[in-house]
Amino acid sequence: MRSGRVLAAAAWCTLAICGGAALADEPKQGGIFRIYHRDSPGSASIHEEATFSTNAPFMAVFNNLVIFKQDVAQNSMDSIVPDLADSWSWSADNKTLTFKLHQGVKWHDGKPFTSADVKCTFDMIMGKSPQKLRKNPRKSWYDQVVDVTTNGDFEASFNLKRPQPSLLALLASGYSPVYPCHVSPGEMRTHPIGTGPFKFVEFKANDSIKLTRNPDYWKKGLPYLDGIEFTIIPNRSTAILAFIAGGFDMTFPYEVTIPLLKDIKTQAPNAVCVVAPTNVSTNIIVNSSNPPFDNPDTRRALALALDRKAFISILFEGQADIGGTMLPAPDGLWAMPKEMLESIPGYGADVEANRAEARKLMEKAGFGPDKHLQLKVSTRNIPIYRDPAVILIDQLKSIYIDGELDVVDTAQWFPKVARKDYALGLNLTGNAVDDPDQSFYENYSCGSERNYTNYCNKDIEKLFDAQSVETNIAKRKKLVWEIDRKLQEDVARPIILHSRAGTCWQPYVKGITIMVNSSYNGYRYEDVWLDK
């Protein structure tokens, strides 16, 4: 009898605890989500910008056709879910992607959303619309799209030149919102109108960005927050101190460096912090049009001189990854296997042996202990560029190269690179989508606008297309590994490291997921709530 009472009491307690926990996990409505922003975005128009400084505040204003599931950290084909499109389907020849659109959706100004808006948006990006974007950085994403056609108000189809399974992933990125036809690109830069969970309130340059809850959001019950406020604080020390003091609910995503993370954990031990890859690589751009790097031996020597572990140890206290063009596993989906990576010249564990080989190549090219190669290592005058450039210069000394740091103002960086006024440059490359199509075509394709080094290899170009049309994931992966290996062997753009960075939030913030293979896609915030 007594044991029966104990059991009953235990069962009651369990129920009470579980019930309490269920209640505690029930999202609460209300509250303003306060985040500091690292800088003032160039504009509010996601389609015109190429930095997640714009996505982070403005992705919540919009919807895509499809989106990477916001509570799954790794973006993949499997994590793509419907957004403005209720469903999608590929034609039998894999050349037409058709979306059935959600009905009853309204823009923030009350006008109805229809398939015409989908057509307008992508026509504008493809340069086929009378409305022109001032800048159009992702036009090349849609190179394989012939046109976008509509069938009634709630069906839109992307007609392709050839199969491109990755198109769906590109459309799921934070960079692919649907814009309204009736609002000009100019207005979208200053006062964006979307269909998303939050409405734009104001954007004061260098001061703040404010969004408010969309009470008529077409996903019933969402969002939970009353609004989101971004305070622009470019000074990192001030921003971190303000977060520690409780002035903000979350840091700017991927903005906490590894050393600063330690400060936060010491001073705000309750803060939840996550370190994740940013899918931004630190790499070297080599001017192979002019001496000395027109000589393949010199380029190969350069690749052999790199001690990647030293970069990672100095800059990231060990928390960064070594890889090829594609983001390393396990967070990256397309990275070549470790043993394959280590077989590439310069990636072997024995740095001294690599450098001995590099010195021989340099000697063959006419340099040696008595005749050092003098050159400038150009980079942007920003710490994340400058710091690795300094380490690179130090490492190049081991192969008879005396580098001099040439820091270039941001305004001059691209014009300088475009006119090939550099020998070696240190660069950062971000990938919005962890997909080879985005990375290969954008950075290595002959004639691509972002192919800074003008690297052009027609054989590899054919492989780009072969992997792009491949629908079998396993087969595509093998092709991608092969391409990545060749790119590294060609010293097309030697990858030094793939960085990681931290994001912290207060313990009462719920529903945050930090994406592990892209820093551009996780800012819809419709599931975020404050447990206060």
Added chain:
Amino acid sequence: MLAYIVRRLGLMLVTLFGISIVVFFLLRIVPGNIVDILFDAAGFVDPADKANLERELGIDQPLVLQYLHWIGGLLRGDLGYSYVSEKPALEEILPRIPITARLAGLALLFSASIGIPLGVVSAVYQGSRIDYALRVVSLSGLSLPSFWLGLLILMASVALFGSIPIFNPNPSTFGEMFATYCLPALAVAFRSSALTMRITRSSMLEVLRQDYIRTARAKGASEASVNFHHALKNAILPVITVVGIEAAFLIGGLIVTETVFNIPGVARFLVEAIRWRDYPIVQNLVMFIAVVVVVANFVVDMLYAVFDPRIRYSD
């Protein structure tokens, strides 16, 4: 005196005209423009898009035309549009002026109200412990960079009160007001008051050795009357000069303080505008600062005339 004022006002206009030319052309000498930066941020340059944007912003026109367009607009009260925010420049600049003006005014007030009395005390008690202590404080004020002092204040604020004085546009309590404006103003004023104190001290020491000070004491005037009425009044001219110069250079000091305390004032905005080569904002802001500096100089000159009758009579 009237002729003096008219002459000074005329000089002011000539100076401002000269500054407008220098500012305009210096900005164009700096490599790169807004279009380069916008396209750099986007990661590529399509020459046709770039040319379109240059045409849209009017920066493809001859420099002289651009200058005349700007000056003409300025005289009509049309400051143009910010290249970055695409809002009227006046709309961007105006709300920030009161913020910086409050900060600068408070910093000047703290600087003068702390620096002058302490300078007098230091001079009067020359060679004493208090003099040495004040000189050490003033030296540290001159040596400590204001960004470092600002960061220290923020860290102390977090450690002691668990909060940080992040800018509040509408402070409702005295505490908020103090945190929003007074703490940053103190960070700026520390260096400025140290300079004022040292100038006051040296100027006072020179005056205190004069015969008329001895005469005043011999006539039985009180120490306070001698120090503040007879000595300080005659020692104040160099101090006014320094405070005037400090007022003019305060914008420079405020850039750092506004950044550290994250105050959306004119100074930080100017730096950002320069970074973006946002010509309409930079030109008009620099002209605004030039007007402040020229007016501050004018006020200093007028104060000279008030404090030193010889200047009035010579005119």
